[in-house]
Amino acid sequence: MSYTPAQRDGRSCIVCDGFDGAMIPAGMVDGCQVFVHPACDEPAPAPSVPTVLVVGDATSPVALEDLEAFAHDCADRLQVPAKVAIGRDYDVTEYAGVVLDATWLDSVDSAVLGVEAQEADMFCIDAETLRAYESSRVCNHCYEDAEASPMLVGDTWTTAVCRSCVDVHVRGGLPVGVLPAIV
Structure with missing residues (x-):
């Protein structure tokens, strides 16, 4: 991904390159602390899946x-x-x-x-x-034959996922709802 000098040195939002508004730390890019607007940091909506x-x-x-x-x-x-x-x-x-x-x-x-x-x-x-x-006990995320089970997220049950896939997503701060497929 290509960033502007202002994004790389933390003066502008790493997502939208805007300078105005409050920003929060978003991690490091090329050894420099970068920032993001809270609204730009919203997770992407879950993919549309048949339910x-x-x-x-x-x-x-x-x-x-x-x-x-x-x-x-x-x-x-x-x-x-x-x-x-x-x-x-x-x-x-x-x-x-x-x-x-x-x-x-x-x-x-x-x-x-x-x-x-x-x-x-x-x-x-x-x-x-x-x-x-x-x-089925096969995880629909990693496709390993494990003790996989659907998870309740809000008012919707997900497909079967194993505990280790859920733990990876939680540790990474990712939404657990419908886990993306591994490629």
Whole structure:
């Protein structure tokens, strides 16, 4: 990467080359301390990956806990991130598919989403069909056969990742959500 003299000696932002505004240390370049605007230091958004929406009863803390556990199974068995639907403010067509928990008819919100998914003629399976998919312990980041498991980041379960890949990302200050593929 090519930097201006002002960026290399720390007088301007290492990202945008701007001089104005507060800056924070960003590391070393060519033996000199460099700085960055806090806004320029924001992590890049996670790559767009296919995600399934998990629909079921989430009207009580116990029901939500059960639905989150089911979403973990979805991410593990389907090997795609799984987002738990809470309420009905979702456009089901924005997801790669919908997985219906056994409780999807137990609340109005989940019933509405389930019917919308079925009428949209998209990938939509129920809990019984999900059980046909086998669980995998292969890390979807380093592809090592390890004790990999999906991780909950916000309200979305990631694909299976091993503890060592997560530790590397945490030590490097990188977001752990959807780990980038190793090339």
